[in-house]
Amino acid sequence: xxxxxxxxxxxxxxxxxxxxxxxxxxxxxxxxxxxxxxxxxxxxxxxxxxxxxxxxxxxxxxxxxxxxxxxxxxxxxxxxxxxxxxxxxxxxxxxxxxxxxxxxxxxxxxxxxxxxxxxxxxxxxxxxxxxxxxxxxxxxxxxxxxxxxxxxxxxxxxxxxxxxxxxxxxxxxxxxxxxxxxxxxxxxxxxxxxxxxxxxxxxxxxxxxxxxxxxxxxxxxxxxxxxxxxxxxxxxxxxxxxxxxxxxxxxxxxxxxxxxxxxxxxxxxxxxxxxxxxxxxxxxxxxxxxxxxxxxxxxxxxxxxxxxxxxxxxxxxxxxxxxxxxxx
Amino acid sequence: xxxxxxxxxxxxxxxxxxxxxxxxxxxxxxxxxxxxxxxxxxxxxxxxxxxxxxxxxxxxxxxxxxxxxxxxxxxxxxxxxxxxxxxxxxxxxxxxxxxxxxxxxxxxxxxxxxxxxxxxxxxxxxxxxxxxxxxxxxxxxxxxxxxxxxxxxxxxxxxxxxxxxxxxxxxxxxxxxxxxxxxxxxxxxxxxxxxxxxxxxxxxxxxxxxxxxxxxxxxxxxxxxxxxxxxxxxxxxxxxxxxxxxxxxxxxxxxxxxxxxxxxxxxxxxxxxxxxxxxxxxxxxxxxxxxxxxxxxxxxxxxxxxxxxxxxxxxxxxxxxxxxxxxx
Numbered sequence: 001x002x003x004x005x006x007x008x009x010x011x012x013x014x015x016x017x018x019x020x021x022x023x024x025x026x027x028x029x030x031x032x033x034x035x036x037x038x039x040x041x042x043x044x045x046x047x048x049x050x051x052x053x054x055x056x057x058x059x060x061x062x063x064x065x066x067x068x069x070x071x072x073x074x075x076x077x078x079x080x081x082x083x084x085x086x087x088x089x090x091x092x093x094x095x096x097x098x099x100x101x102x103x104x105x106x107x108x109x110x111x112x113x114x115x116x117x118x119x120x121x122x123x124x125x126x127x128x129x130x131x132x133x134x135x136x137x138x139x140x141x142x143x144x145x146x147x148x149x150x151x152x153x154x155x156x157x158x159x160x161x162x163x164x165x166x167x168x169x170x171x172x173x174x175x176x177x178x179x180x181x182x183x184x185x186x187x188x189x190x191x192x193x194x195x196x197x198x199x200x201x202x203x204x205x206x207x208x209x210x211x212x213x214x215x216x217x218x219x220x221x222x223x224x225x226x227x228x229x230x231x232x233x234x235x236x237x238x239x240x241x242x243x244x245x246x247x248x249x250x251x252x253x254x255x256x257x258x259x260x261x262x263x264x265x266x267x268x269x270x271x272x273x274x275x276x277x278x279x280x281x282x283x284x285x286x287x288x289x290x291x292x293x294x295x296x297x298x299x300x301x302x303x304x305x306x307x308x309x310x311x312x313x314x315x316x317x318x319x320x321x322x323x324x325x326x327x328x
Numbered sequence: 329x330x331x332x333x334x335x336x337x338x339x340x341x342x343x344x345x346x347x348x349x350x351x352x353x354x355x356x357x358x359x360x361x362x363x364x365x366x367x368x369x370x371x372x373x374x375x376x377x378x379x380x381x382x383x384x385x386x387x388x389x390x391x392x393x394x395x396x397x398x399x400x401x402x403x404x405x406x407x408x409x410x411x412x413x414x415x416x417x418x419x420x421x422x423x424x425x426x427x428x429x430x431x432x433x434x435x436x437x438x439x440x441x442x443x444x445x446x447x448x449x450x451x452x453x454x455x456x457x458x459x460x461x462x463x464x465x466x467x468x469x470x471x472x473x474x475x476x477x478x479x480x481x482x483x484x485x486x487x488x489x490x491x492x493x494x495x496x497x498x499x500x501x502x503x504x505x506x507x508x509x510x511x512x513x514x515x516x517x518x519x520x521x522x523x524x525x526x527x528x529x530x531x532x533x534x535x536x537x538x539x540x541x542x543x544x545x546x547x548x549x550x551x552x553x554x555x556x557x558x559x560x561x562x563x564x565x566x567x568x569x570x571x572x573x574x575x576x577x578x579x580x581x582x583x584x585x586x587x588x589x590x591x592x593x594x595x596x597x598x599x600x601x602x603x604x605x606x607x608x609x610x611x612x613x614x615x616x617x618x619x620x621x622x623x624x625x626x627x628x629x630x631x632x633x634x635x636x637x638x639x640x641x642x643x644x645x646x647x648x649x650x651x652x653x654x655x656x
Binding site: 098099102106107110111114135145147148149150151152153155156157159160163164166167170171172286287 | 426427430434435438439442463473475476477478479480481483484485487488491492494495498499500614615
């Protein structure tokens with residue numbers, strides 16, 4: 001983990017009441033930063049003030065959409081670092097409601113970045129991208145030069161937002177870094193919200209002692225990463241001085257099959273809940289990307305980051321966290 | 329040129345009253361197609377019914393924005409081939425009015441493609457992309473695997489529209505081909521409209537016997553392509569059966585410096601109009617891409633296309649066309 005004081009640094013976190021955003025906000029508070037969160041808790045995007053308890057009072061909360069950045073432009077002008085995590089992550093919902101996804105992931109970002117570039121030109125902004133932009137990998141592990149071939153609207157729109165950040169940096173208006181996140185898990189993962197990916201569904205079922213359903217034959221690979229490692233990657237990306245590259249994969253420490261992930265989650269929950277494979281629902285199959293594992297050579301070399309939490313350990317800690325929360 | 333009858337084929341051309349669109353529409357008419365044009369002549373985008381004279385009466389004109397495709401969905405359902413050229417091409421205007429550019433190049437395309445995919449699933453659609461998506465070339469010539477690094481909003485938004493077409497093809501909803509066009513010239517080029525690129529400005533000045541202004545030292549390379557060659561590329565792309573790739577560069581037959589292009593234009597105009605180099609205006613310098621030449625290996629191999637019109641010949645014919653038009 002980054003071991004560096006951020007005392008007095010004004011850090012803004014868009015989407016800071018969501019799963020990753022709230023973990024990041026708490027990490028920034030621990031390092032002494034002054035944290036401002038922009039999050040209007042858009043329905044379906046996972047924003048929830050409870051995620052910050054009991055530290056909610058230690059952050060400033062701007063309950064606005066990033067699209068309305070004009071309304072908080074003068075405060076934004078004081079930002080030292082911007083962590084830009086606002087957005088919608090559901091692939092399936094983007095297929096059903098592409099215009100909504102475009103609004104939340106692209107149009108809002110354009111409005112936000114235009115204000116940011118005007119009031120705080122040259123500021124370092126770290127954008128939460130997604131491995132979904134690669135689509136089906138032509139070989140594993142996938143490095144940052146893999147072709148961009150998204151299989152859903154969400155991937156197209158998140159890629160457009162990446163391109164805003166990178167283009168504005170190319171022309172000297174912002175100083176952006178893009179992290180392409182793999183499947184992330186940990187405390188505060190939105191378990192009750194649909195469309196948050198298979199880890200959310202697996203954990204919910206494991207906690208409930210229910211049977212975990214795996215789509216397909218369960219042999220697909222994923223490299224889940226713990227949110228504490230992701231938080232560390234965001235902070236390193238924010239503090240790196242002029243990294244030669246501006247796009248970095250953030251992946252987990254190992255590639256596991258969906259079946260292994262389900263077994264480890266079930267085991268960690270202490271439940272004997274069974275696991276079954278079922279056919280892909282048609283709406284998921286269309287945009288399924290097959291196996292994925294990030295190549296993290298670049299982020300290791302340029303930001304000194306590597307994931308530290310093995311899935312078997314991280315999933316146990318995560319389930320403990322949820323069990324305690326449920327018992328409280 | 330493609331030598332194949334399109335008799336009875338219902339071809340739709342969005343942006344079909346613009347420079348390239350109108351030339352394409354006339355080419356389709358010559359091959360016997362039934363041509364429907366969608367063009368509301370959005371201010372600044374070059375649409376002009378005069379471009380189709382004296383053949384305007386031979387096309388059906390739908391004077392609607394592609395964003396309003398719901399209003400002509402039942403007619404669109406009969407399309408055999410869709411040539412999708414609607415959009416805004418001005419880089420400089422996109423920097424001044426990014427939201428307008430987003431509307432015209434991305435949001436409108438999403439609305440259009442959603443209707444098209446519903447009423448005419450699996451239809452071949454050929455999208456007019458741009459070499460601007462590559463940004464500054466890391467080496468010449470630039471092939472289709474060059475990284476996507478646009479330097480302006482227009483490039484980001486045109487890329488997002490490309491991605492819509494390609495994503496919807498990946499998931500089996502459409503059957504799209506994307507052409508990434510280099511600087512195109514020829515009859516019907518919008519000479520009076522600002523932001524249409526240097527060829528428009530050079531031709532206007534050459535025709536007027538005025539001094540041609542070249543930004544920078546004039547050593548930058550471009551590979552201008554004649555619109556008749558571009559028309560041929562669109563038609564080949566529309567008729568190709570299952571090409572292995574779906575993105576193709578469309579480039580000119582030779583790379584010339586801006587200074588050479590200016591000299592040839594001036595010479596063709598028979599004017600002794602001088603040429604001067606001047607510093608890049610700041611707003612242009614920020615998104616300037618340096619030298620560009622397309623690698624057209626892929627389109628040659630898969631679509632059998634190559635440019636046939638040398639610039640020295642094409643520019644003379646183009647100037648003759650404009651002179652006759654002005655004299656009429």
